[in-house]
Amino acid sequence: GAGVSQSPSNKVTEKGKDVELRCDPISGHTALYWYRQSLGQGLEFLIYFQGNSAPDKSGLPSDRFSAERTGGSVSTLTIQRTQQEDSAVYLCASSLFVSGGGETQYFGPGTRLLVL
Amino acid sequence: GNSVTQMEGPVTLSEEAFLTINCTYTATGYPSLFWYVQYPGEGLQLLLKATKADDKGSNKGFEATYRKETTSFHLEKGSVQVSDSAVYFCALSLNTNAGKSTFGDGTTLTVKP
Numbered sequence: 001g002a003g004v005s006q007s008p009s010n011k012v013t014e015k016g017k018d019v020e021l022r023c024d025p026i027s028g029h030t031a032l033y034w035y036r037q038s039l040g041q042g043l044e045f046l047i048y049f050q051g052n053s054a055p056d057k058s059g060l061p062s063d064r065f066s067a068e069r070t071g072g073s074v075s076t077l078t079i080q081r082t083q084q085e086d087s088a089v090y091l092c093a094s095s096l097f098v099s100g101g102g103e104t105q106y107f108g109p110g111t112r113l114l115v116l
Numbered sequence: 117g118n119s120v121t122q123m124e125g126p127v128t129l130s131e132e133a134f135l136t137i138n139c140t141y142t143a144t145g146y147p148s149l150f151w152y153v154q155y156p157g158e159g160l161q162l163l164l165k166a167t168k169a170d171d172k173g174s175n176k177g178f179e180a181t182y183r184k185e186t187t188s189f190h191l192e193k194g195s196v197q198v199s200d201s202a203v204y205f206c207a208l209s210l211n212t213n214a215g216k217s218t219f220g221d222g223t224t225l226t227v228k229p
Binding site: 043 | 148150152159161162209217221
């Protein structure tokens with residue numbers, strides 16, 4: 001497809017379980033972002049990948065959260081030992097890298113996570 | 117740090133009314149500014165952007181001007197339609213660190229016929 005895809009679209013899990021969320025960016029986009037959107041809130045930056053550079057992990061809320069990007073394409077966000085406060089919509093976006101900034105981010109439909 | 121503050125919602129207007137959604141920012145560098153829109157049941161998508169002071173972004177009848185002196189990027193539309201009902205997000209990204217985008221909390225707009 002032409003856009004950013006994410007899977008699963010919905011995930012219900014029990015407190016304490018681990019979850020993996022997947023993002024397929026637009027082909028050719030070297031930058032990939034993960035955000036979290038809680039109900040009625042804005043987007044909270046989590047992590048950013050750009051090419052082969054070390055990712056910017058400064059937005060990850062705790063060491064239970066991790067992400068990787070294999071082969072510069074697909075990314076997986078892993079949440080270990082999930083807590084109820086992790087319930088949110090997790091959004092992935094990708095973009096071309098523009099050295100002067102101003103790049104447009106293209107968002108996926110999100111994964112709605114509910115931790116019971 | 118960087119932050120984006122936008123007008124709290126929800127905003128309810130009648131069709132053909134004038135729309136303003138205020139957005140102000142603070143940034144440690146020289147940002148690019150964006151408005152993203154999320155229509156019901158859809159993902160976020162770019163509405164318009166401006167990358168330097170005094171630039172005006174425009175799309176679908178919406179406009180926003182990058183005002184460095186007032187650190188603002190207010191969204192305006194002269195005549196809204198029911199189809200403009202959505203959540204609007206103001207955002208910035210720093211030219212020196214493209215990954216660290218900062219988003220506002222979103223403003224929900226409902227346009228009634």
